[in-house]
Amino acid sequence: MHLDHDEEDYNLSLSKFESMLKTNKVLFFDSEEFEEIILHYLDMGKATLAKKALKLGLEQHPKSTGLKLVQVEMLVYDDKLDQAEKLLNELYAIEPTNEEVFIQKANIYSKRDDHEKAVEFLKTALKYTEDYADVYNLIGMEYLFMDSLELAKENFIKCLEEDLDDQSALYNVVYCFEFLDQNLEAIEYLKTYIDRNPYSEIAWHQSGRLYYGVKDYENAATSFELATYIDDKFIGAYMERGKALERLKRYPEAIESYNRTIELDDPTSYALLRIGKCYEKIGNKVQALKYFNKTVHEDPLLDKGWIAITDFYVRQKNYQKALYFVNKALAIDDQNRLYWKRYATINKAMDYFEEAEFGYRKAIEFGDFQLDTWLFWVDIMQIMGEYNNAILTLIKAIEYFPDNYKIEYRLAGFHFLLNEEEKANYHLSNGLRINLKHQTLLKEQFPTVWNKASVRKYIAKHRKPE
Numbered sequence: 001m002h003l004d005h006d007e008e009d010y011n012l013s014l015s016k017f018e019s020m021l022k023t024n025k026v027l028f029f030d031s032e033e034f035e036e037i038i039l040h041y042l043d044m045g046k047a048t049l050a051k052k053a054l055k056l057g058l059e060q061h062p063k064s065t066g067l068k069l070v071q072v073e074m075l076v077y078d079d080k081l082d083q084a085e086k087l088l089n090e091l092y093a094i095e096p097t098n099e100e101v102f103i104q105k106a107n108i109y110s111k112r113d114d115h116e117k118a119v120e121f122l123k124t125a126l127k128y129t130e131d132y133a134d135v136y137n138l139i140g141m142e143y144l145f146m147d148s149l150e151l152a153k154e155n156f157i158k159c160l161e162e163d164l165d166d167q168s169a170l171y172n173v174v175y176c177f178e179f180l181d182q183n184l185e186a187i188e189y190l191k192t193y194i195d196r197n198p199y200s201e202i203a204w205h206q207s208g209r210l211y212y213g214v215k216d217y218e219n220a221a222t223s224f225e226l227a228t229y230i231d232d233k234f235i236g237a238y239m240e241r242g243k244a245l246e247r248l249k250r251y252p253e254a255i256e257s258y259n260r261t262i263e264l265d266d267p268t269s270y271a272l273l274r275i276g277k278c279y280e281k282i283g284n285k286v287q288a289l290k291y292f293n294k295t296v297h298e299d300p301l302l303d304k305g306w307i308a309i310t311d312f313y314v315r316q317k318n319y320q321k322a323l324y325f326v327n328k329a330l331a332i333d334d335q336n337r338l339y340w341k342r343y344a345t346i347n348k349a350m351d352y353f354e355e356a357e358f359g360y361r362k363a364i365e366f367g368d369f370q371l372d373t374w375l376f377w378v379d380i381m382q383i384m385g386e387y388n389n390a391i392l393t394l395i396k397a398i399e400y401f402p403d404n405y406k407i408e409y410r411l412a413g414f415h416f417l418l419n420e421e422e423k424a425n426y427h428l429s430n431g432l433r434i435n436l437k438h439q440t441l442l443k444e445q446f447p448t449v450w451n452k453a454s455v456r457k458y459i460a461k462h463r464k465p466e
Helices: 007-023 031-043 047-060 065-077 081-094 099-111 115-128 132-145 149-162 167-179 183-196 201-213 217-230 235-247 251-264 269-281 285-298 303-315 319-332 337-349 353-365 371-384 387-400 405-417 421-434 437-445 453-462
Strands: none
Touching: 031 065, 065 081, 065 099, 081 099, 099 115, 099 132, 115 132, 132 149, 132 167, 149 167, 167 183, 167 201, 183 201, 201 217, 201 235, 217 235, 235 251, 235 269, 251 269, 269 285, 269 303, 285 303, 303 319, 303 337, 319 337, 337 353, 337 371, 353 371, 371 387, 371 405, 387 405, 405 421, 405 437, 421 437, 421 453
């Protein structure tokens, strides 16, 4: 219904209508002109002007089915569903083979969350429509609402068979494949689609995404590159090609791809960060640091930028600077377990044990339950002489890592240091049972305990016969 006339006539009708509103003169428009004007205002979100145009249109063309269907659309938009349905029933009595009547009926039932009924009306509309693609697309959407992804996929595919250029259907069909965990099938489908429509940058881009998802980075990079050949301003394709090239360790090409996104639009902190990472990978530390600094200048609240600089300085063993930048990241996100772990590691490297202990404690508080985090924390407590707290912490760790020799040997060591021999022997026995070979852990972590004759004797009892 929209834009049946050429653009010049359409703009003329619009100007004429707006002039009429300003002068209060009543001018004549044919019903199709009114439909275009009303839909234009609806598209612009100017509902009041759309209603004025509809009122004038119905006054001049009281029997126009097209205008009454637009009226139904507006009633549905305003959630006046009963009123809309009543008007549709009147229109059905006049034009029982008008597909728009069934499409609007479907729209009403969809708004009522009766999507099965909506599909029934849309299937009836298929009998009378000439625009099969649009109806198949609508059926696909209804099946999406019902979480019937296979049926939705089938209808979006039918839509694309009728109209290769329906981009929303193309995105939706890929979404269905992905939701159904059919990435390889989606790739095959897009191959057949591209055979029919080789200049679809969207299809190439979606292929690239899917290849990336199945870790076929070579084909992903190629697909994104082809998308940029078709549309040389496709920022998303350049960005994702950069990611694929990084995976392939083709860092200079990745830098080139990320730089293209900066040429096309304002630089994004993400692109600057990735360029910095690429330069670091090829050993250009000066350029790496330059781009990390650009990242945080572009977006001072991007904690990942500060962390990139932190990691850069950690690798250089410049812990003083690393500490400064990890504190910047924590100022933005003080509940990030990975940042607290970095904070702890840096402080540990600088022999700031109290700060390191605090960092590991916060990391675990915010959900870092990795074994090494528990053990690093406990080892710091040992240095600080906090044996009882270390034991309590290891008991908590056992909840996550039962029957772990690293925990058991440490528990044995701490209990020996506290002269709690019975408990110590219990945990030493557990450690030897779980992993006899790694009993040397006790020697490494607790040399004074290892050198006790009673401990060596206890271990000797548990050794397997030669």
